[in-house]
Amino acid sequence: MADVTLMKTPAETALAQAFESAKTLLPGNVESRSQAFELFTQRGLPHRRVEEFKYTDLRAVLRDIAPFASAPSADEAKAALQAAQALAGVEALQVPFVNGHFVRNAVDLGALPEGVEIVPLAEALASGHDWLARLSPVKWASENPVYQLNTSFMADGVMIRIAGTVDTPIHLRFVTAAASAVATATRILVLVEEGASVTLLETHESTDGANHQPNDVVEIIAGDRTNVQHVRVNAEGDKALALSTLALKVGGEALFNSINVVAGSATSRHQVFAVLAGENTNLRVNGATMLKGSQHGDSTLVVEHAAPYCESRELFKTVIDNEATGVFQGKIIVPHHAQKTDGRMMSAALLLEEGGSMNNKPELEIFADDVQCAHGATCGQLDEDLLFYLMARGLPKKEAESLLVQAFLGEAVEFVENEGAREALIGTVEGWLKARA
């Protein structure tokens, strides 16, 4: 049967036009952008017939492409950052981005904490910095259309190098403050040198009421014996379509903890692509997603145990209120040589009301025989007995529900090592529950 060439959707045509006019204006090598966009065009916007996007049909969701945001003025940036809330109380080195552009004057690049080096991406792209060669370390990400779009359009970001033990957390703070809808594409590369340790905080906020389209990529290459604690908060505005990718390559004997907390966006999809490249590494990827109204929240995860003797733990908790839809797709891959792998993946979902939906797809792909891998998935409502127990002790129904939901999500959040960040995340959960009551 002849291969049918599909007509482009209006959104795809708009993207192609946007790329044509932007490619020479964006910093850096046009060639590599064009390559990425060519790869994207070959398959177009993913839709539900594309397995990885079965439950999040981007072709249906992304009908109009918002214009890519230009850099804000100094005053605009200042005002936007003052309004930002998420993890605001946590003591950290602030690295802010407004409308997808690094706010250069907010950080004194000459006086960073010891062991921290930051290079603005736009400048690095323009000048052809050495570290650029280390972008795109994970092939699972490079094959992904959302990632390819980011590579095509990335306008700014930072590259960070961490050496030694850095005690001050680094807070990557993304704020989209434009009044009308804009699209952004930011790229962060973090190089954690051998033996280094760092805490990375990431918050994403935007104005309510505008159909913002952020697409951000964080790539982390962590060397041997590193310790990285990563906390990400999605507190985007109520109309945002937020796409994000975390690509990890972790060396041997390392520790890596990551959590993504979703409290915002109309539609969000967070993708994690992790490669464990050295032996005896310990990876934890958690997720806590709170959805209400008609929100749609997708957590997609690929963990490749490329080396033997590694352990990975994935725990995703999703609370679904009203008519919201939750998605979890996880895959653990263990190739032939990765013997003694220990991988455990769990997705649990709570449906609070009639009308919500949850789609779980936990996969295992295993070629090594001496491994222990397991995955679990549950989906249901709050336990009647537990509710009864609490209500019998005088708690009103809503409060009893809140307490149980808090405990449910708490299981994913409690692994956050940074106390300030953990408290702030618990606060986020409480805030969400309060808004519900």
Next chain:
Amino acid sequence: MPAVQETIDQVRSIDVDQYKYGFETEVEMEKSPRGLSEDVIRFISAKKGEPEWMLQWRLDAYKRWLTMKEPAWARVSYDKVDYNDIYYYAAPKKNQAPKSLDEVDPEILKTYEKLGIPLREQEILAGVEPERRVAVDAVFDSVSVATTFKEELSKAGVIFMPISEAIREYPDLVRQYMGSVVPVTDNFFATLNSAVFTDGSFVYIPPGVRCPMELSTYFRINEKNTGQFERTLIIADKGSYVSYLEGCTAPKRDENQLHAAVVELVALDDAEIKYSTVQNWYPGDAEGRGGIYNFVTKRGDCRGKNSVITWTQVETGSAITWKYPSCILRGDGSRGEFYSIAVSNGMQQVDSGTKMIHLGKNTTSRIISKGIAAGKSENTYRGLVSAHRKATGARNFTNCDSLLIGNQCGAHTVPYIESKNATAVFEHEATTSKISEDQMFYCQQRGLSEEEATALIVNGFVKDVLQQLPMEFAVEAQKLISISLEGSVG
């Protein structure tokens, strides 16, 4: 445990890479012209003496099939099947509707004897206790050669006959139900089957009847270059019960042969159908030459309230298995169960699982799947559990475990769990591991050899599923598993 000892003896007595049922029977065959066209379909339909509506049904399916693409989503890779290089109809020449067993070609009877399938009712009646009798419908290539115990079954009102006969004798029943569970346009292989199916079994259990014996079909592919396309339709009317067994074998050949069956089950109010399969098609040799491509669509419809459908399968054969016995839980309070053991060795590829689609209220389902991969094989569990908006109180429990023996094989799980109802409770757990060293050590320390210990542990691993099989099948299945794993230890 005597059963285990038996298994071990079985393993010992058989050489590596030996398929017990690989012999060929010399029977004069009548075949359709090679390839697929409207003429071939007319030929098949005419051979079967079918009414006009049936022919039309086939032709419509064929037209639709021409527009369809072979599915590529399963985790299996194989050389493309040339659908125009297969004989779609092959029947033993003497088979002009044999009136009794005496008219059946003795070569064929011998074949079934060799396979251990009793076709002569007398022997059974004499030898075995009455409650262990099994009525058999034996299908040889494209036609049903014999159906036993017809008379006794008809006394109970049970209809058990080749589907080609049922189309002539009970056209209304067939017309009402055929294609109502697996629509003609369901998928590539089901549509192909709808166009060219040659035989299979038809079962109807009247209201309130508990089928007096187990029903069984035995499929045998014998002829070269043929495909087997059988179609089974089982209808359990209100309050009835039936247990149905299916077995399959094929000769050893270097070529790949196609088996694309469709099985439809319909359970009305309070009815129960138990469908058990021991699939032992020729799996190909150690280098992956030959073997059956098993592309099967099996689906049960719990149409009435409180109906029950149970699928139990032991999959040890076939070069490629692509099979997802499913339950549509439409009636309130209906229940679907799926118990599966899939063993792959050599170069076999298995992509199998189930779908439990909860539509009615308070529907329950349970999935127990055990995959064992050895040699260079690939073993995938792929399943769907879904609850629709109205499936209040739906409940599912899924457990799929994989066991890997050797480091050249792969085991994968791809479950889809979709809930659109807050009161639905779904639980899913899956594990993959190798035989634990502790268990091996424990057994070997007590004097078992490595092979014996492996057999013991594997039997324990699959016990949950074996318990669901009818007695005579369980023993056979246990033997099959050990044969399939032969040569995979050490």
